[in-house]
Amino acid sequence: MLNCKQFTDLASDHLDAQHHSWKRIDIRLHLMICRHCRRFNRHLERSRRTAAVLAHTLWQTDQRSSEHIFSKIHLPAKTPDDQ
Amino acid sequence: MSQFINDPKFIARLQSGDNSAFKSLISAYHSKLLIIARAIAGDVFAEDVTQEAWASIYKAIAKFEGRSSLSTWMIQIVSNEAKSRLRREKRHSSYGDIDEVVQSVDPDNFNSSGHWSNPPSHWDINTPELMLQEDQLRQCIEHTLTVLPENQKAVFLLRDVEQIALSEIAETLIISEANVRVLLHRARLRLMATINHYQETGEC
Numbered sequence: 001m002l003n004c005k006q007f008t009d010l011a012s013d014h015l016d017a018q019h020h021s022w023k024r025i026d027i028r029l030h031l032m033i034c035r036h037c038r039r040f041n042r043h044l045e046r047s048r049r050t051a052a053v054l055a056h057t058l059w060q061t062d063q064r065s066s067e068h069i070f071s072k073i074h075l076p077a078k079t080p081d082d083q
Numbered sequence: 084m085s086q087f088i089n090d091p092k093f094i095a096r097l098q099s100g101d102n103s104a105f106k107s108l109i110s111a112y113h114s115k116l117l118i119i120a121r122a123i124a125g126d127v128f129a130e131d132v133t134q135e136a137w138a139s140i141y142k143a144i145a146k147f148e149g150r151s152s153l154s155t156w157m158i159q160i161v162s163n164e165a166k167s168r169l170r171r172e173k174r175h176s177s178y179g180d181i182d183e184v185v186q187s188v189d190p191d192n193f194n195s196s197g198h199w200s201n202p203p204s205h206w207d208i209n210t211p212e213l214m215l216q217e218d219q220l221r222q223c224i225e226h227t228l229t230v231l232p233e234n235q236k237a238v239f240l241l242r243d244v245e246q247i248a249l250s251e252i253a254e255t256l257i258i259s260e261a262n263v264r265v266l267l268h269r270a271r272l273r274l275m276a277t278i279n280h281y282q283e284t285g286e287c
Binding site: 003004005006008009011012013015016018036037039040043044046047048049050051052053054055056058059060061062063065066067069070072073 | 203
């Protein structure tokens with residue numbers, strides 16, 4: 001039977017469903033009887049969801065920098081037919 | 084995470100050579116590709132590698148067949164550019180394998196039998212939607228995201244933002260799958276600790 005310390009070490013893998021069935025059962029049994037670990041599990045899941053939304057917008061580039069990056073791409077030279 | 088870049092109409096614009104669509108793509112993905120390049124090739128080469136990746140993406144976009152999402156396809160391109168830069172420079176991955184000791188919750192929170200002596204506290208702001216409405220908390224999380232070590236940042240980005248499988252992340256970043264899991268655990272615990280601290284004190 002898992003204790004709480006062991007559960008917290010496995011919690012991230014648990015979110016990613018990375019455990020074999022026997023370990024999953026062990027974790028579920030522990031979560032059934034331990035409200036503190038249920039809370040820990042909830043906090044971890046909500047933290048990652050919140051941070052993922054923020055990361056998506058935080059890790060964007062402003063328009064001016066994007067123009068600059070685009071200008072450094074070597075575009076194919078236009079042929080007379082394109083003119 | 085749903086994004087405009089996976090909209091077929093947007094992809095059609097890119098493939099027809101619409102440069103303003105391509106600039107929007109750069110705007111949405113340059114920082115993300117840079118994080119991946121940095122995690123593979125290190126800070127010195129990352130800018131260069133990402134710029135080369137954009138040139139490759141621009142040249143190849145017409146041939147993108149949609150077998151994976153556009154973001155996964157771009158991530159693959161920047162990863163390949165970074166790996167070939169490492170080979171050219173005859174260097175190994177800047178991070179390599181990390182120690183697999185799992186960063187855990189402060190052991191002082193548990194008694195000698197491993198049960199909580201200081202259990203997690205109740206969060207007043209307890210849904211992602213409510214947390215996102217709290218300006219100061221957003222700033223705290225953004226700060227933590229910014230100061231995460233580069234390899235944790237890359238793994239968090241690939242798994243929790245881009246939702247890529249752990250095995251694919253390992254291949255992309257040339258680290259073992261076990262290391263991906265350790266890095267992810269560390270990143271998530273650190274982000275949770277930031278939120279927890281804010282919930283308890285109202286400060287970062």
